[in-house]
Amino acid sequence: AQTVTQSQPEMSVQEAETVTLSCTYDTSESDYYLFWYKQPPSRQMILVIRQEAYKQQNATENRFSVNFQKAAKSFSLKISDSQLGDAAMYFCAYRSAVRYQGGSEKLVFGKGMKLTVNP
Amino acid sequence: AAGVIQSPRHLIKEKRETATLKCYPIPRHDTVYWYQQGPxxxxxxxxxxxxxxxxxxxxxxxxxxxxxxxxxxxxxxMSSLELGDSALYFCASTQGWGRANEQFFGPGTRLTVL
Structure with missing residues (x-):
């Protein structure tokens, strides 16, 4: 079974600065997807960024970028120019690439990390 | 754009009661997932x-x-509700199976069991 680990339960960052959230995962599969979800106080789950394992290039979405190290099974999220609205719980998640190897399409989440942004 | 709709948004039940949560996926989405998020x-x-x-x-x-x-x-x-069933229940939808499609989450139903 796949597991996702977020070892830092909480982090804080000053507004306009950069912060990196770490995530490691364990899998025996060769093809899969990795995600970062944001959950603000409203509890809505919002997709921040997605990485496909077969793509070597790290995904980027505006101020959000990832550092995907497949061999190390590491998937960190970098938030640049942090804004007050970035304050939320952040969940790292894994999903199998079912089309190529069968298995489940469920999302497997890490325990989450609470990010505080200080003005 | 239309989003995933969940109803009710909040639900309070007593132990041993039953509850029904509903999820309406985004139009043309044929795949639905249910997740439970405890406190x-x-x-x-x-x-x-x-x-x-x-x-x-x-x-x-x-x-x-x-x-x-x-x-x-x-x-x-959900039948014979227990205190431990108190949680936020998410529904997510996507189009197709076996594709790299995003799962779109609804706002969740917050169930409280007293």
């Missing part, structure tokens, strides 16, 4: 449906059942 916890997968058939099953108690209807909406039925 301070990460979401846990319960069950999923593709084209009205169960496609996967997670840690869903036997007291719970679910189905997907012909219009693709889904219902999660």
């Amino acid at each position: 301070g916890q990460d979401p846990q997968f319960l069950i999923s449906f593709y084209e009205k058939m169960q496609s996967d099953k997670g840690s869903i108690p036997d007291r719970f059942s679910a189905q997907q209807f012909s219009d693709y909406h889904s219902e999660l039925n």
